[in-house]
Amino acid sequence: MNGDMGAFFSLSILFIVLLAMTALYCILMSRNLIRILIGLELLTKGVTLLIAVAGYVTGRMAVAQTFVITIIVVEVVVIAVAAGIVIGVHRHNHDLDATRLDNLRG
Amino acid sequence: MTLDMTNMVLLMALLAAGVWTVMTSDLLRSAIGLAVTSVILTLLLFQLGGPMAAVFELSVCAGLITVVFISTISLTKPKTVEVRQAYKLRRLTRFAFLPLILILVGYYVSTSHVRLDQKVLPLPASVDVRYALWALRRLDLVGQILIILAGIFGVVVLFKTKNDGEEEKK
Secondary structure, three states, X not given: OOHXXXXXXXXXXXXXXXXXXXXXHHHHHOOEHHHHHHHHHHHHHHHHHHHHXXXXXXXXXXXXXXXXXXXHHHHHHHHHHHHHHHHHHHHHHXXXXXXXXXXXXX | OOOOHHXXXXXXXXXXXXXXXXXXXXXXXXXXXXXHHHHHHHHHHHHOOOHXXXXXXXXXXXXXXXXXXXXXXXXXXXXXXXXXXXXXXXXXXXXXXXXXXXXXXXXXXXXXXXXXXXXXXXXXXXXXXHHHHHHHOXXXXXXXXXXHHHHHHHHHHHOOOHHHHHHHHO
């Protein structure tokens, strides 16, 4: 890895870590279920970028692209099912507060 | 091309869009912010030489997922203005620390001198994306199909009402 490529990789890692931190903060501090999903999406964006940067730096962008496509498919399915669960929770509780999801407690 | 101005601007814009998505109090704006983040990620993927992944990101993440989010938000909107105002105030107090945390983590990561220029593993040489997808990673496609089917069944089960089952019995 030459110096210019190494600098780009380091800079990308810095921004990916910050994006992941933002997403984790959103997931941990939010109580709204939709916002938690948005945080999950942001975290996935960070992972996507990490794989793409790794593929670019190692010169194996083709394999990295297949991983990115797989991640996107998984992401869509997770969001679709989670959105269905959110709508179901809202119908049942008339609220999206994650702290009030205590119906199964005990 | 590696460390030019475009890449740096795109990385900064990606983080800025992500922070705005998290910090904004309106859920609809948050969903739009997520779409903007996806568009910026698409541009980055194009820059890095991954056009196929970029097209997937643009059409699926910036398009389809945004539609799913906006539909969910419109179906679950808080009813009164008072509820929304109280929610905004609570959010503001909880998310005020995010910029500070980002500055601290950014400073730590940029000054920690972590060695990232590791040796590249001796994997096969770079191949065409079509070959990689259909030959090298064929099992991933089977997994993707199974995941999509699981998602379809999940959504069908979630939106199935009690009346559907009773009508089937009759």
